[in-house]
Amino acid sequence: xxxxxxxxxxxxxxxxxxxxxGERVSGAEVIRAITNMHERSNGLGGGFAAYGIYPExxxxxxxxxxxxxxxxxxxxxxxxxxxxxxxxxxxxxTRPADGIVNAPILWRYFVRAKPEKLAETEVPEDxxxxxxxxxxxxxxxxxxVISSGKNMGAFKAVGLAGDVGHFYRLEDYYGYxxxxxxxxxxxxxxxxxxxxxxxxxxxxxVHNGEISSYGINRRYLEMFGYKCTLQTDTExxxxxxxxxxxxxxxxxxxxxxxxASPFWKDIDALPPEERHKMMAIRAVYGxxxxxxxxxIIFGHHRGMVGLNDRIKLRPMVAAQKDDxxxxxxxxxxxxxxxxHPDRVWSPRAGEPVVGWLNxxxx
Amino acid sequence: xxxxxxxxxxxxVVDHQRCTxxxxxxxxxxxxxxxxxxxxxxxxxxxxxxxxxxxxxCPTGAIVVEEFPLAFKPHANWTVGxxxxxxxxxxxxxxxxxxxxxxxxxxxxxxxxxxxACQVTNPSIDPLREPMELRTYLGRKPNSLAFDSLGRxxxxxxxxxxxxxxxxxxxxxxxxxxxxxxxxxxMAAEECGIxxxxxxxxxxKDLYPYGHCATVQCASGRFGVHSGYLNAAAVVExxxxxxxxxxxxxxxxxxxxxxxxxxxxxxxxxxxALSPAPHHDIYSIEDLRQLIYALKEATDYSKPVSVxxxxxHNVAAITAGMVYAGADIVxxxxxxxxxxxxxxxxxxxxxxxxxxxxAAVDDRLxxxxxxxxxxxxxxxxxxxxxxxxxxIALGADAVAIGTGALLPLGCRxxxxxxxxxxSWGIATQRPELTRRLDPVLGAERVSxxxxxxxxxxxxxxxxxGLNAIESLRGSRERLRxxxxxxxxxxxxxxxxxxx
Ligand code: SF4
Ligand code: SF4
Numbered sequence: 056x057x058x059x060x061x062x063x064x065x066x067x068x069x070x071x072x073x074x075x076x077g078e079r080v081s082g083a084e085v086i087r088a089i090t091n092m093h094e095r096s097n098g099l100g101g102g103f104a105a106y107g108i109y110p111e112x113x114x115x116x117x118x119x120x121x122x123x124x125x126x127x128x129x130x131x132x133x134x135x136x137x138x139x140x141x142x143x144x145x146x147x148x149t150r151p152a153d154g155i156v157n158a159p160i161l162w163r164y165f166v167r168a169k170p171e172k173l174a175e176t177e178v179p180e181d182x183x184x185x186x187x188x189x190x191x192x193x194x195x196x197x198x199x200v201i202s203s204g205k206n207m208g209a210f211k212a213v214g215l216a217g218d219v220g221h222f223y224r225l226e227d228y229y230g231y232x233x234x235x236x237x238x239x240x241x242x243x244x245x246x247x248x249x250x251x252x253x254x255x256x257x258x259x260x261v262h263n264g265e266i267s268s269y270g271i272n273r274r275y276l277e278m279f280g281y282k283c284t285l286q287t288d289t290e291x292x293x294x295x296x297x298x299x300x301x302x303x304x305x306x307x308x309x310x311x312x313x314x315a316s317p318f319w320k321d322i323d324a325l326p327p328e329e330r331h332k333m334m335a336i337r338a339v340y341g342x343x344x345x346x347x348x349x350x351i352i353f354g355h356h357r358g359m360v361g362l363n364d365r366i367k368l369r370p371m372v373a374a375q376k377d378d379x380x381x382x383x384x385x386x387x388x389x390x391x392x393x394x395h396p397d398r399v400w401s402p403r404a405g406e407p408v409v410g411w412l413n414x415x416x417x
Numbered sequence: 418x419x420x421x422x423x424x425x426x427x428x429x430v431v432d433h434q435r436c437t438x439x440x441x442x443x444x445x446x447x448x449x450x451x452x453x454x455x456x457x458x459x460x461x462x463x464x465x466x467x468x469x470x471x472x473x474x475c476p477t478g479a480i481v482v483e484e485f486p487l488a489f490k491p492h493a494n495w496t497v498g499x500x501x502x503x504x505x506x507x508x509x510x511x512x513x514x515x516x517x518x519x520x521x522x523x524x525x526x527x528x529x530x531x532x533x534a535c536q537v538t539n540p541s542i543d544p545l546r547e548p549m550e551l552r553t554y555l556g557r558k559p560n561s562l563a564f565d566s567l568g569r570x571x572x573x574x575x576x577x578x579x580x581x582x583x584x585x586x587x588x589x590x591x592x593x594x595x596x597x598x599x600x601x602x603x604m605a606a607e608e609c610g611i612x613x614x615x616x617x618x619x620x621x622k623d624l625y626p627y628g629h630c631a632t633v634q635c636a637s638g639r640f641g642v643h644s645g646y647l648n649a650a651a652v653v654e655x656x657x658x659x660x661x662x663x664x665x666x667x668x669x670x671x672x673x674x675x676x677x678x679x680x681x682x683x684x685x686x687x688x689x690a691l692s693p694a695p696h697h698d699i700y701s702i703e704d705l706r707q708l709i710y711a712l713k714e715a716t717d718y719s720k721p722v723s724v725x726x727x728x729x730h731n732v733a734a735i736t737a738g739m740v741y742a743g744a745d746i747v748x749x750x751x752x753x754x755x756x757x758x759x760x761x762x763x764x765x766x767x768x769x770x771x772x773x774x775x776a777a778v779d780d781r782l783x784x785x786x787x788x789x790x791x792x793x794x795x796x797x798x799x800x801x802x803x804x805x806x807x808x809i810a811l812g813a814d815a816v817a818i819g820t821g822a823l824l825p826l827g828c829r830x831x832x833x834x835x836x837x838x839x840s841w842g843i844a845t846q847r848p849e850l851t852r853r854l855d856p857v858l859g860a861e862r863v864s865x866x867x868x869x870x871x872x873x874x875x876x877x878x879x880x881x882g883l884n885a886i887e888s889l890r891g892s893r894e895r896l897r898x899x900x901x902x903x904x905x906x907x908x909x910x911x912x913x914x915x916x
Contacts, residue, residue, distance in 0.1 A: 265539035267882035270894025278783045303561040306568060316885070318548045332570040338554040338577055339562050339789065341887030347539050348882075366547055366884060368540055 067251070067263035068092035068216075069371075070383040071234040071352040072392070073359040077416030078378070079107050082225030084392050085233035090217035091391040092237055092384055100238030100250035101219035102211025104259030104354050105230035109206050115142050115165035116184050116256075119201040119208050120191075121247055122160040127197035134195070138187045139166035147210075152222035155214045159247060163208070181256055193284060199248040204257025207356065211236075211250035219250075231412065234354045236261035253289040255297055257356045262289040263384060264349030264369050275342035292351055295343055307360055307409050313340035315365045315405035352382050358411040367404035374399040380410040422504035425485045427467045429460035435479035442471035442480060447840035447850050448833075466831040470840035473827075502761070513761040516834030516844065517820055518661055518753040518798055521765045526772035526905070527804050531914060533895040535882035542879040549875035550885040553583040553815055555652070555792040556721040557745040575745065576721050578651050580815055581610030582871040583886055584805060587750075587796050587819030588634055588656065588725070590616025592669045592678050592690065593757030593834070595851035596623065598826060598843045601859030603627035605822075608860065609867045614817070617656055617667065617692060619681040620646050632723060635712060637666060638692035640682035644715055652746065653712050654723040655705070657696070660754025660771070660797040661764045663727030667692035668758070673837055673846045706742035713743070721745035721792075728752060728774035728797060729767075733781035740782060740791045748817065749774050751797020755819045757844055758835030771797035772811060776909045779812025779891055802873035811909065812891040825862035826854060 070088045074080065082105060089101070109117050118135075122128040135141060147161040168183045176183065188200045202209035207230075210223040216237035220226075236251035252259040266272060266288040273283045273291055279302070281294045299310040313336050322333040337344070348368030352361045361382035363371045374381040374389045374396035381389040386399060402408050429450060436458055443451045443458070450464040451471060462485065471480050489497045502513055535541040542549070556577040563572045586602050593616060600623070606613035607630045614632040615624075619641015624631070628649030635642050636656040647653050658664065669678075669690035679686035699705050709722050723746035724739045726732070736747050751771025756764065775795045782788040795808045796817035808816050820830060827841035834844035842854030874886070883889055897914040898906045906913055 267535065267539055267895075268888035268892060270892035271888060271890060273894075274783065274891055278786055278788060304563065306564065309562075309564060309568065319550055319552050320548060328569070331574075332564075334554070334577075335562055335570055335572070335574050337887070338556075338574075339558045339560075341885075342891065344885060344888055346883045346885060346888035366542070 067239055067261070068237040068384045068388065069235070069261045069263050069350060069352050070388050071232070071261075071354065071359050071361065071381070073232040073354075073380045073410045073412070075378040075380065075410065075413050075416075077107065077231045077412055079229035079231050080233075082220060082228045082230070082233060085235050086217055086220035086225060088383065088388045088392045089220070089235040089237050090215075092388045100211070100213055101216030101236060102209060102250045102252050102261070103216075103220060103223070103225060103233065103235045104202065104207065104209045104252045104254065104261075105225070105228055106207045106232040106257075106354055106356060107230040108208055108228045109165070112142065112165040113206050115167055116203055116205055117208050118164040118166060118188075118203050119147060119210070120162045120164070121199045121201055122162065123197045123246075125160065127195055128160055128162065130195055131191055131198045134187065134191065135164060135166065138169065138172065138183075139164075140169055141166050148224050148227070149222050150224055152214070152218045154218050155212055155222045158212070158222075185256060193282070199246075201248065202252075202254040202259065204254065204259075205356065207257050207259070207354075209252050209254050209259055211252065212247050213250060231416070232354050232359050234259060234261050234352050234359065249285070249287065251289055252354075253285075253287065253293045255293050258293055258297060258353060259355075260289055260293040260296065260351055260353045262292050262349060262351045264288065264351075264364065265347055266291060266345055266349060267347030268345060271342050272345060288349075292345065292349075293353070295345065296353055299340070299343060307407060309336065311360075311362050311405065311407035312336050313343050314345045315362055316344050317405060318365070350384060358409070360410070361402065361408040363402060363404055363406070365405040371402055371408075372399065373402055373408045378413075380408070382408055382410075422508055423463075423501065424487055425462035425465065427465040428462045428483050428485045429465050429471070430481045430483060431458045431460065432479045432481070433457060435477040437477055437479075439476060442475055444849075445470045445474050445840060447838035447845060447847070448836075466833045468829045468831045468833070468840045470827075514758055514835045515761040515764055515832050516756060516758055516836075517830050517832045518755040519765050520832065523752075523770070526770050526901070526909070527800075527807050529899050529901045530772070530807050530896050530909075530911065531899055532803070532806060532810070532877060532881065533897070534880040539882050541882050542884055544872075544875040544879040547879075547884060549878055551582040551871055551874060553580045553792075553886060554578065555580060555746050555794070555814060557791060558789045560786075560789050576719055578612070578721055579610065580612065582867060582874070583809060583813075583815040584799075584867060584870065585612040585632070585794065585815055585817045586614055586822045587755070587817040588614040588616040588632070588654070588659075589757070589819060589823075590618030590634075590640075591621050591681055592616075592618040592673060592846070594823075594843055595845055595854060596621055596677065597851050597854040597856045598823070598859070599624060600627075600856035601826060601854065601863055602822060603631065604856060604860035605863035605867065606630045608864045611867065612651060614654070615641075615650075617641075618669075618678070618690075619683065620649060621677065621681045625649055634725075635708075636692055637694070637696045638682075638690060640684065640690060640692075643683070647712065647716050650720060652721050652723050653716060654725055654746075654748065655696075655708055655712070655744075656725045657699070657705075658725070658727035658729075658750070659756060660727045660750030660752050660768055661756030662759040663729050663752075663763075663768050664694060665759065665763050666694040670837075675846050678846065702738045702742055705739065709743040723748050723794070725750060727754070727767075728769045728771055730769060732769065732774045733777040736778045737781050737785050737787065740785075740787050744791055746792045746794060747778070748794040748796065749778060750817075751795070753798035754796055755798075756834075768797075771795050771799075771808070773905070773908055775808055775811040775813050776893075780910065802870040802877065805870060806874060806877045806889065807896065809886065809890050810892055810896050811911075812893075814890060821866070822863055825866045826859045
């Protein structure tokens with residue numbers, strides 16, 4: 056398993072389903088939806104992220120790991136034991152599935168940071184977990200953390216998305232938010248970790264597109280200490296969201312304005328205060344603007360957001376039915392699991408679709 | 418003929434069949450090359466600098482200027498240029514002077530960089546159908562913004578200056594160029610939504626209406642600097658150095674200090690205007706900080722303060738110091754940058770190429786985490802919209818053009834600006850020459866060039882699949898090097914083509 060590989064360009068199918076009420080549904084639904092968008096994938100990558108799937112371990116960080124050698128598991132286990140209280144662990148259940156071959160060792164851990172360690176280093180628990188995750192991903196050969204958030208998990212593999220879901224027995228999981236990705240990369244990815252979603256603590260990002268501003272987005276992130284080692288566009292997306300929303304405290308809407316900014320001609324027509332605000336966002340966050348075709352769905356523990364590039368060069372449709380919000384590359388994917396939505400719309404370029412869980416749900 | 422070491426560089430050939438004896442060429446030539454002898458136009462070839470004024474203005478097309486057909490025994494080491502310089506200095510001792518930028522055959526990095534384009538996996542964008550944005554704001558920016566619970570911006574923004582296209586005019590003082598030439602640039606800057614630059618010669622009273630789109634300089638001679646001058650401008654600039662003559666002061670000879678020049682510079686008419694090599698109140702970075710803040714105080718913190726330096730070996734560290742000292746804009750002038758007058762030996766041998774300087778400065782400011790705190794203006798031979806795009810991809814916010822902005826006024830890059838005889842009325846104060854430069858027509862031509870380059874930039878962005886210039890800024894991933902060595906590529910942060 057080689058973790059660092061050249062930039063691979065790809066087209067993709069995406070879907071996200073969220074129930075604001077917090078009602079948890081089986082992964083079977085999202086598998087059906089993503090399978091419907093088969094045309095947008097070529098069997099070289101598929102993946103899912105699900106929120107609300109580990110209620111019995113709500114307060115623990117759920118680490119999903121991938122090992123290609125038993126030795127790398129031994130090394131990682133040692134590091135995890137040193138860093139964390141391990142509340143439980145075991146293999147991630149799988150079953151044989153068509154087209155899914157060369158599976159690595161897939162292991163799941165539920166952990167908390169050791170209080171004495173936190174006291175010693177004076178970093179918040181999130182940050183402490185993130186550091187261990189980065190250590191594993193970049194220092195331990197043959198080991199990779201697929202996801203590390205609380206009460207959530209990512210499942211991914213090289214294969215068709217439907218087969219990936221079947222392989223991971225996702226119908227046995229119940230979550231309030233599901234996002235899925237089916238990939239059409241231009242080159243064969245060497246390893247499973249390169250599939251989507253890309254995660255960072257409880258953030259999971261699926262992405263369709265190719266970032267034409269990759270070079271500057273990456274250099275911008277480097278200025279804030281992010282290392283874009285995977286060389287994937289999705290990694291850049293996830294870090295940008297993390298920087299703007301988590302570190303700089305921007306609202307989702309303002310982060311969307313920075314990443315998919317409105318045009319100057321529209322900004323010039325705004326009333327003075329709004330105009331000044333937008334000018335400031337563009338002038339200050341110009342290097343965070345993501346240029347080129349993209350549609351992304353990102354999930355987090357409180358909801359889900361869909362965002363398109365500023366001229367909408369990749370498809371994205373949204374729909375609503377009762378408390379359920381759907382975002383997908385194709386309306387057909389949504390109709391497959393929700394034949395009569397209350398409302399279906401095409402979000403405008405750069406206009407985020409923001410779904411929040413009801414207060415107190417997550 | 419006097420016993421001379423030198424031979425003419427050019428030969429003026431007049432076709433007497435076509436010549437109608439209008440004598441336009443005689444009055445036209447700023448160098449007095451042509452005269453009338455027995456009813457025939459004759460030329461003193463020694464005087465001709467190939468400025469083409471006679472050729473472009475002869476109504477019958479009777480004049481041709483050729484290279485003087487003289488063979489020199491070839492020698493790859495003792496070039497003809499070196500031999501001529503020695504003869505020139507043997508004839509009359511002194512430093513050789515020259516004008517415009519370095520004309521030596523150093524490798525041009527820009528010409529070894531190529532841009533990317535989209536194919537299949539992401540779409541290119543057609544600038545005729547989709548908006549394409551070149552707008553750029555110059556000035557210090559915070560690293561992040563904060564908003565209140567209603568989403569209103571609470572972070573105060575320091576002064577920002579808007580450019581509709583990422584190009585400004587380089588500093589060219591009244592004195593080094595004519596008032597009409599400056600007027601043409603000022604009008605073009607206003608028309609194009611960009612900036613012109615007074616240089617260190619003050620702001621002529623007629624140009625105050627163009628203060629809102631001007632950068633005014635405060636240089637070592639402090640010519641023309643007063644509160645009204647500073648406050649009339651969009652940007653105030655401290656000039657430390659210039660690419661064509663790093664570490665060298667300026668000298669405007671007394672003959673060029675006309676009454677108007679003297680009023681604008683605030684010095685007595687006819688006196689030499691000497692700009693000392695250093696600012697005599699800046700001997701260290703702390704001193705620079707004091708001047709930056711003195712200028713900010715004087716303008717009530719209402720304008721960005723820019724600091725202009727020549728690109729020298731340590732440019733990255735110096736620039737970082739400038740940003741820490743409070744510069745909101747750093748203007749880096751590469752070793753090919755132009756000048757009205759400089760010692761040839763300095764112009765041709767001091768400083769480093771702008772391409773490498775941009776890369777080094779942008780990298781250093783990022784390493785220091787202060788890249789947002791200052792905008793980078795890169796200058797020192799930006800010759801086309803491709804150079805603009807490449808400079809921006811390397812990390813500049815905008816570029817400055819000097820020679821490029823004079824070409825539309827007729828400039829032939831004859832490099833004789835220091836003589837004050839410019840036939841085109843640009844680098845001269847002789848009224849009979851400056852009169853012929855119509856600022857309105859000049860402004861129109863300069864604007865045409867800016868508009869053309871902007872269109873080309875949009876086309877380049879479209880091919881790159883980008884629709885805003887900030888997505889190209891510092892995006893070295895979209896550049897590849899052809900025929901550059903590994904170390905140069907590493908400094909540029911650019912991969913070789915094919916990778
Ligand atoms: S210097 Fe210019 S105007 Fe004078 S003769 Fe030569 S080309 Fe003609
Ligand atoms: S400004 Fe005039 S003197 Fe200077 S290079 Fe151009 S044409 Fe020659």
